[in-house]
Amino acid sequence: MSEILDIAAVVERLLKVDNILILCHKNPDGDTIGSAGALFWALKALGKNVMVLCSDEIPARYNYMNIAVFDDSYSPEYIVAVDVAGMQLFGDVTVSWAENCHLCIDHHPSNSRYADAMLLDGNAAATAEVMYDLLVAMGVQITPIIANCLYTGIATDTGCFKFANVTPRTHTTTAKLMEAGAEYVMLNELLFESKSRRRLAIERIALESLEYHFDDTCALVVLTKEQIAETGADGTDLEGITSMPRTIEGVKVGITMRQQPTGSYKVSVRTSTGVNACAICARLGGGGHHRASGCEIIGGLQNAKAALLTEVERELKNPTPIEEQE
Amino acid sequence: MSEILDIAAVVERLLKVDNILILCHKNPDGDTIGSAGALFWALKALGKNVMVLCSDEIPARYNYMNIAVFDDSYSPEYIVAVDVAGMQLFGDVTVSWAENCHLCIDHHPSNSRYADAMLLDGNAAATAEVMYDLLVAMGVQITPIIANCLYTGIATDTGCFKFANVTPRTHTTTAKLMEAGAEYVMLNELLFESKSRRRLAIERIALESLEYHFDDTCALVVLTKEQIAETGADGTDLEGITSMPRTIEGVKVGITMRQQPTGSYKVSVRTSTGVNACAICARLGGGGHHRASGCEIIGGLQNAKAALLTEVERELKNPTPIEEQE
Numbered sequence: 329m330s331e332i333l334d335i336a337a338v339v340e341r342l343l344k345v346d347n348i349l350i351l352c353h354k355n356p357d358g359d360t361i362g363s364a365g366a367l368f369w370a371l372k373a374l375g376k377n378v379m380v381l382c383s384d385e386i387p388a389r390y391n392y393m394n395i396a397v398f399d400d401s402y403s404p405e406y407i408v409a410v411d412v413a414g415m416q417l418f419g420d421v422t423v424s425w426a427e428n429c430h431l432c433i434d435h436h437p438s439n440s441r442y443a444d445a446m447l448l449d450g451n452a453a454a455t456a457e458v459m460y461d462l463l464v465a466m467g468v469q470i471t472p473i474i475a476n477c478l479y480t481g482i483a484t485d486t487g488c489f490k491f492a493n494v495t496p497r498t499h500t501t502t503a504k505l506m507e508a509g510a511e512y513v514m515l516n517e518l519l520f521e522s523k524s525r526r527r528l529a530i531e532r533i534a535l536e537s538l539e540y541h542f543d544d545t546c547a548l549v550v551l552t553k554e555q556i557a558e559t560g561a562d563g564t565d566l567e568g569i570t571s572m573p574r575t576i577e578g579v580k581v582g583i584t585m586r587q588q589p590t591g592s593y594k595v596s597v598r599t600s601t602g603v604n605a606c607a608i609c610a611r612l613g614g615g616g617h618h619r620a621s622g623c624e625i626i627g628g629l630q631n632a633k634a635a636l637l638t639e640v641e642r643e644l645k646n647p648t649p650i651e652e653q654e
Numbered sequence: 655m656s657e658i659l660d661i662a663a664v665v666e667r668l669l670k671v672d673n674i675l676i677l678c679h680k681n682p683d684g685d686t687i688g689s690a691g692a693l694f695w696a697l698k699a700l701g702k703n704v705m706v707l708c709s710d711e712i713p714a715r716y717n718y719m720n721i722a723v724f725d726d727s728y729s730p731e732y733i734v735a736v737d738v739a740g741m742q743l744f745g746d747v748t749v750s751w752a753e754n755c756h757l758c759i760d761h762h763p764s765n766s767r768y769a770d771a772m773l774l775d776g777n778a779a780a781t782a783e784v785m786y787d788l789l790v791a792m793g794v795q796i797t798p799i800i801a802n803c804l805y806t807g808i809a810t811d812t813g814c815f816k817f818a819n820v821t822p823r824t825h826t827t828t829a830k831l832m833e834a835g836a837e838y839v840m841l842n843e844l845l846f847e848s849k850s851r852r853r854l855a856i857e858r859i860a861l862e863s864l865e866y867h868f869d870d871t872c873a874l875v876v877l878t879k880e881q882i883a884e885t886g887a888d889g890t891d892l893e894g895i896t897s898m899p900r901t902i903e904g905v906k907v908g909i910t911m912r913q914q915p916t917g918s919y920k921v922s923v924r925t926s927t928g929v930n931a932c933a934i935c936a937r938l939g940g941g942g943h944h945r946a947s948g949c950e951i952i953g954g955l956q957n958a959k960a961a962l963l964t965e966v967e968r969e970l971k972n973p974t975p976i977e978e979q980e
Contacts, residue, residue, distance in 0.1 A: 522901055
């Protein structure tokens with residue numbers, strides 16, 4: 329179990345060390361990369377020797393952060409993980425470093441407390457929000473590049489200020505980042521107004537397969553393994569599709585069935601407030617959150633669909649109470 | 655020409671009058687309705703007799719504002735227009751009232767100053783931002799319903815904090831509205847996460863017609879009058895489609911051609927930074943802003959498309975300088 333530190337204690341520890349390695353989670357998103365980038369530039373400004381490491385390549389869209397990535401000649405004395413909630417999220421390249429992680433800075437209440445010490449703020453919408461407070465407490469000037477990194481973390485983790493995790497603090501921190509020079513017009517265009525051709529190709533196929541059930545309260549999309557292969561859609565493209573059926577007016581349960589290379593169907597269930605997605609998936613051997621859950625169904629399409637729709641209908645008729653979780 | 659007032663002068667005038675009519679612009683959006691709703695509830699709290707009037711029906715999605723709409727038995731002594739930049743934007747029902755408009759509250763720098771007096775803040779992202787400052791100066795408590803109205807105005811006019819008009823003040827005002835009880839989770843879902851079946855049907859057709867030109871830097875969508883009729887897509891649905899082609903990775907010019915009932919093509923051109931959409935459309939008899947312009951082309955599809963692509967190619971090869979406007 330980690331020692332829980334407050335911001336002042338974290339500042340003290342970081343100021344004492346010189347060679348620092350920052351670790352991101354695998355399949356990196358804007359928050360883990362943005363928080364790492366901001367900490368990287370802040371520690372550099374304090375004269376430290378810093379590098380960043382991630383098990384997966386940092387996507388090219390984040391090149392503007394201009395982060396120095398770890399090379400083998402570097403031997404760090406202090407290891408900091410940012411936005412990594414558990415050991416299983418490090419990936420092959422970073423996991424051995426993570427075993428000796430001195431500090432974790434995070435906003436996930438579910439953090440497994442694998443690091444020696446941690447700065448955890450479960451009320452923050454993004455780790456970048458925690459990082460902003462930390463850098464201010466360190467006396468670091470929030471330069472435009474640091475502001476860009478932190479804006480990226482906050483904006484991506486909140487769906488550009490759209491998700492339920494946004495708080496008044498999210499907006500006041502963002503105002504300060506904009507005043508510090510965050511290039512939010514460029515960043516919003518880059519992060520939210522740009523879709524790959526692959527993504528549009530898979531959207532088209534999803535829309536062609538769209539069908540409605542139970543008085544149009546359930547919308548269902550099926551993607552075959554051939555269609556996925558034909559469009560070249562990757563994990564990110566496919567994840568983006570899963571939110572679509574639920575956003576249709578009047579739809580309470582949105583379902584995406586993605587055929588896997590083995591032939592089985594990976595099912596994503598998204599529900600509107602009050603409908604228990606987890607209850608639907610749990611009866612099919614899956615699980616998740618009450619508005620976003622998943623399961624895998626083996627068998628032909630018609631059988632898989634029938635099994636799924638039976639559980640959806642059951643849940644719509646006899647709702648399983650939703651227990652609020654953290 | 656209007657007398658230009660500051661906030662204190664506007665407060666003084668509003669406190670002096672009792673029977674107030676608030677006018678919105680036609681084809682009402684979240685900012686004109688939300689600003690009207692906030693002013694309505696604020697004046698009610700001060701014991702005034704207030705009603706709201708719009709030439710078009712207020713869309714049902716804004717029912718949560720619970721605004722009392724004008725009836726004929728009402729005879730107002732003071733008329734306030736909100737978010738209406740010029741006389742031509744009132745519409746048939748409100749235009750006769752607008753001719754005697756005492757006050758206009760707006761954020762459009764292009765406002766034609768038709769009202770006797772005005773409160774204009776061209777740096778505000780939305781009229782709702784100006785309205786927030788006004789209501790605070792009036793000493794009105796920002797209740798949850800007022801916060802919902804103002805949040806709606808700000809969020810819709812900024813594309814949920816995504817557009818270039820957002821400033822630090824936009825975020826700090828939003829933080830205050832959330833603290834005052836704005837139901838942002840419900841509002842974001844209602845305003846940004848909900849699409850009609852008609853909209854998805856026309857998106858599908860748009861994606862099916864998508865074609866690329868000039869090394870994939872130009873993406874073009876064509877919608878025939880039969881397809882538009884078949885899906886039942888309305889103006890809002892079709893407007894939403896026009897931004898799609900430009901958001902594709904690598905695309906600098908996104909074009910949507912919508913066949914009109916007369917057979918001609920209404921063309922929307924959207925460009926990325928540095929490409930002059932207005933120059934393309936101006937050569938075809940249209941115009942607009944430098945990143946969003948339009949024109950109408952008469953003739954068969956192949957001829958219309960050829961004429962358009964010729965101008966796109968010309969602009970990509972020999973860019974017309976963009977003069978920054980207000």
